[in-house]
Amino acid sequence: MTPFTRLHAVAAPFTADNVDTDQILSKAFLKVTTRSDLGPALFHELRFTAAGDRRPGFILNQLPFRTAGILLTGENFGCGSSREHAVWALVDFGIRCLIGPSFADIFQGNCANNGVLLVTLDPSECSALALAADGRRFGVDLEACQIHVSPERTIQFKIDPQLRVRLLNGADTIRQTEQFDVALSEFELLDRRNRPWAWTSPPSGQRIGPR
Numbered sequence: 001m002t003p004f005t006r007l008h009a010v011a012a013p014f015t016a017d018n019v020d021t022d023q024i025l026s027k028a029f030l031k032v033t034t035r036s037d038l039g040p041a042l043f044h045e046l047r048f049t050a051a052g053d054r055r056p057g058f059i060l061n062q063l064p065f066r067t068a069g070i071l072l073t074g075e076n077f078g079c080g081s082s083r084e085h086a087v088w089a090l091v092d093f094g095i096r097c098l099i100g101p102s103f104a105d106i107f108q109g110n111c112a113n114n115g116v117l118l119v120t121l122d123p124s125e126c127s128a129l130a131l132a133a134d135g136r137r138f139g140v141d142l143e144a145c146q147i148h149v150s151p152e153r154t155i156q157f158k159i160d161p162q163l164r165v166r167l168l169n170g171a172d173t174i175r176q177t178e179q180f181d182v183a184l185s186e187f188e189l190l191d192r193r194n195r196p197w198a199w200t201s202p203p204s205g206q207r208i209g210p211r
Contacts, residue, residue: 011136020078021082024090025044027083030085039092072100074126077102097118
């Protein structure tokens with residue numbers, strides 16, 4: 001997972017409420033198992049007509065928002081299906097940060113496991129940012145927990161401390177667990193001595209776990 005430290009990118013305002021994961025990535029694109037090549041399918045029904053032509057009114061079809069790295073969202077973004085592919089599509093398009101008033105729970109977890117920063121702000125601050133998103137680049141600094149809107153304006157945001165460290169280090173849940181590998185091995189050796197009947201074989205250098 002790519003670490004997230006700082007991002008300087010165009011911010012695209014797409015502030016509709018209750019945008020679900022089927023809108024983010026239609027079920028028609030869920031057959032793949034890789035995380036690449038899904039960017040063109042992001043918001044497919046909203047971005048393209050049935051004939052495959054770009055819809056000029058959709059924000060990500062307009063310049064300079066076609067290269068947006070930050071998405072300004074509405075309430076409850078990412079609701080609906082738990083499909084992780086929706087986050088893969090956002091990342092493959094180039095979006096690494098979403099700023100909005102609220103996000104769906106499972107969507108938040110999927111973003112955390114794919115290096116996407118979600119920033120939750122007061123609705124009034126989100127509305128002000130959407131108005132300020134006139135094609136300029138915003139700076140997002142996870143180390144300082146700040147959004148740099150302009151030289152005169154900086155917004156401080158809060159994030160769970162453990163999640164912040166995970167994103168800074170580029171650690172998904174598997175890598176986060178692996179950092180405790182030594183402690184887990186020591187516990188297993190002790191447990192083997194205390195409860196030998198619970199283990200299927202003697203230590204062999206591989207963790208096999210209790211029955």
